[in-house]
Amino acid sequence: MSRAPEDPSGSSSHDGGSGDAEDPAAAGKVASGPARPRAIAVISAIVAAEATALLGAAAWYGFQLVSGAPVMSFWGAVFTLGLLLAFASWLYAVAVFLFRGFRWPRAGALVAQLFVLTIGFPTLTGGLPVAGAAMLVPAAAAIVLLFDKRVIGFASRAASDPPAL
Template sequence: MVVISAVAALEAAALLVAAGWYALQLLTGAPVLSFWGAVFTLGLLLAFSAWLFAVGHFLFRGYRWPRAGALVAQLFALTIGFPTLMGGYPLAGLAMLVPAAVAIVLLFDKRVIAYASRVGGSPPAL
């Protein structure tokens, strides 16, 4: 579980760095086709980063629901990693493919499934 949580947290941190770089490019006047489209893309990077941080955190705490979110994030990483690898950027492609493959395999390990069986507690009484 620690490995999967770390992979999700590192991917979230990478997205946060990418969002920071993207925002810096927008502020320095890099040419874009649509300013509001670029702002929307920046918002998506920030939202996906926050979502991955939450997935990593709640996976580590043993909740059940983040397993699906972690799987979807790793499938997205595979979807981006293969074209990156084949497009002439082997290190960047491997940096996306290897952690995603490891996380996917570990998500279906019986120890991870047993650990991630916690559900939300009952609502607090007034």
């Protein structure tokens, strides 16, 4: 991919491989404004851990499906497996792009945490307090941290600054 030079002076003498390696790090700090707050790393880690848990659940579900566990509808089970994999990959994308400081993952992370709360609270009150607390505590922490002014200030980069991929 080609992109416009990010050097404000407009000099094109840094078109070598070493100049491109330094520009994204510097451009990330310049484009995002303030330094990355620790809360961003915490939220990204929580979301990535949730994605990993979903990936593990998908692997277990897929193993059960292949090993011949009884299901009402085979294609319905395949669809559920696809949904688990898609949601896990979406959560990984949210974690990575939130860590980079983009604006859109904040909403995705909030929605994911609300989903976790809707599953975690009945789990907590339904007789599995450790599993419920393991879902509720990180989700509540992520929701509180998502509304911190430093997180909002850092995660305000639009997707059009430098290319995302």
